[in-house]
Amino acid sequence: xxxxxxxxxxxxxxxTVVDLVDETTSVRxxxxxVDDWPGHDAGQHLxxxxxxPDGYQAQRSYSIASPPGSRRVVLTVQVVPDGEVSPYLAxxxxxxDRIEVRGPIGGYFVWTPAMTAPLQLVAGGSxxxxxxxxxRQHAATGTRSPVRMLYSARSLADVIYRDELTALAAREDVDxxxxxxxxxxxxxxxxxxxxxxxxxxEAVWPATQAPRVYVxxxxxxxxxxxxxxxxxxxDPGAIRTERFGSSGGTP
Amino acid sequence: MTPDEPSxxxxxxxxxxxxxxxxxxxxxxxxxxxxCDSTFVLAEVAVYLGPATVCRCRRCGAVLAVLLERQGLxxxxxxxxxxxxxxx
Numbered sequence: 305x306x307x308x309x310x311x312x313x314x315x316x317x318x319x320t321v322v323d324l325v326d327e328t329t330s331v332r333x334x335x336x337x338v339d340d341w342p343g344h345d346a347g348q349h350l351x352x353x354x355x356x357p358d359g360y361q362a363q364r365s366y367s368i369a370s371p372p373g374s375r376r377v378v379l380t381v382q383v384v385p386d387g388e389v390s391p392y393l394a395x396x397x398x399x400x401d402r403i404e405v406r407g408p409i410g411g412y413f414v415w416t417p418a419m420t421a422p423l424q425l426v427a428g429g430s431x432x433x434x435x436x437x438x439x440r441q442h443a444a445t446g447t448r449s450p451v452r453m454l455y456s457a458r459s460l461a462d463v464i465y466r467d468e469l470t471a472l473a474a475r476e477d478v479d480x481x482x483x484x485x486x487x488x489x490x491x492x493x494x495x496x497x498x499x500x501x502x503x504x505x506e507a508v509w510p511a512t513q514a515p516r517v518y519v520x521x522x523x524x525x526x527x528x529x530x531x532x533x534x535x536x537x538x539d540p541g542a543i544r545t546e547r548f549g550s551s552g553g554t555p
Numbered sequence: 556m557t558p559d560e561p562s563x564x565x566x567x568x569x570x571x572x573x574x575x576x577x578x579x580x581x582x583x584x585x586x587x588x589x590x591c592d593s594t595f596v597l598a599e600v601a602v603y604l605g606p607a608t609v610c611r612c613r614r615c616g617a618v619l620a621v622l623l624e625r626q627g628l629x630x631x632x633x634x635x636x637x638x639x640x641x642x643x
Contacts, residue, residue, distance in 0.1 A: 314574050351571035364604070365568045410570040412582035412598035523563055545599065547565040 344408035346437040371440035382430035423451040428521020459487040511537035562601040576629040587637040590617035
């Protein structure tokens with residue numbers, strides 16, 4: 305249980321890379337074997353620490369993509385141009401490599417099956433990762449709370465977990481809608497624009513259903529969606545947000 | 556004193572160093588900005604990662620906290636936070 309895990313002292317421990325999957329041209333999933341992994345909740349993070357031969361260390365936080373209870377801890381990492389950690393993780397890491405991790409981390413952007421309200425997931429780009437952990441756990445536990453996902457990506461080629469999302473969308477209690485913002489293939493029947501008010505009205509649980517809402521993506525995406533949700537009557541207290549992006553520029 | 560460019564990250568990305576400093580999850584902790592009086596949970600603050608983790612108020616840009624982790628120790632400066640409530 306995460307409650308127990310959070311009370312543990314947070315310590316760095318070795319993890320072994322056991323699996324690498326290219327999700328798109330700039331996104332890679334990294335399967336890790338972590339000794340004594342205490343388990344996690346969907347939406348939680350893992351800190352990764354890299355140490356250079358001269359002792360210089362860099363660390364970053366990544367969302368866990370795998371659902372609770374899975375044998376491996378899977379991170380899905382998008383290359384941030386000029387990033388310090390992500391290019392190494394997404395391009396250079398090889399099966400058998402060892403890295404240092406600590407976690408699970410975070411209690412704010414978390415969903416558990418005990419939350420029975422309708423579940424609304426809104427993802428922008430690689431913001432899909434923690435939401436995928438929620439969707440995967442939702443599918444695995446067969447919870448009766450219905451789930452809707454609205455996922456905005458540049459093009460179909462940029463959609464992470466595309467085949468899996470298509471398969472999950474076939475389930476009766478799961479609704480997945482894609483919004484392609486830059487290029488849509490011929491005959492595309494999904495949305496072909498950025499998330500806007502009419503799209504939120506159509507694709508998101510109405511406020512009257514009192515859904516629990518998770519929004520994850522780049523800062524501008526998250527702010528836009530959160531504002532649209534509040535404008536359409538959603539309780540700000542029921543909206544959880546997480547912003548992805550660069551390490552933040554000049555502090 | 557405001558950041559030169561908006562942060563791409565929020566307090567969720569600082570959850571690890573915050574947990575290392577406070578020995579508990581802090582992303583759900585409520586606090587008040589000492590400069591503009593806005594109230595928020597720490598998950599919502601603007602975070603900048605560099606040699607140190609800098610947390611700024613999303614509304615007014617004031618520095619709320621600076622955390623520097625080194626050799627298992629966390630040097631924590633909560634200069635701009637008021638009424639930090641860990642009970643969530």
